[in-house]
Amino acid sequence: MFDIGFWELLVIGVLALLVLGPERLPGAVRSTVRTLRSVRNMANGFKQEVEEQLRVHELHENLKKAEQQGLKDLSPELQESVDELKKAAESVNQPYKKQ
Template sequence: MFDIGWSEMMVVGAVALVVIGPKDLPAALRQAGKWMGTVRRMAADFQGQVNQAMREAELDELRKEVQNLKSGLSEPVRQHESEMRALVETPPALPPPAPKTEAAPAAKPAPKKPAKAKAPAKVKTPAAKPKTPAAKPKAVAKPKTAAKAKKPGAKS
């Protein structure tokens, strides 16, 4: 911001020490720091307000554009719409009529006879398959022998 180097700061510090004195110098520097803080806060607040105003201006433009889209069509689209309407509403140019020549009347073509409706083709169905023989009965489980069966009170 300011083009002040360390050598200039040393000169200002030495002058302040002589003019203000060593006893009041810390209080003076503290007060200068408070003023700098206040100035910085004011600058930041001002910058924030400017940025907010810019955002609101951009939002206003967007709102107008959205309103145009909602109410109908935007300006470029309206221009194209009017051009398209002009093209559609104008009648097309017809070719000039062909010159008439004297010719013998042509013979009428014979009327066409309606075509006979064909009978639907028969659909072949597969022949029924012979029934399969009945399934074989499953083997019956053999009963357990008495020797292998456990007795209710026996220990194993």
């Protein structure tokens, strides 16, 4: 992510030690690590959400193509998308059928 070498990290560490002092440095490092971790988790969550939305959009487009072809003589990719959507619809409807 960042192109920081050993010497740059060493300079940052020495400067942080001089500015913050040995008493406050461990707390500042923990706080920085916690903040970076939360930012990384947020970025990963956003990335996963975008990927999921793209996948749903692709399935929707494939379903439109399949409907235009009358759900007959579909390419393997379209047939796979239709089957996946059918399985998802069945799994959603199953809890309601049991009652």
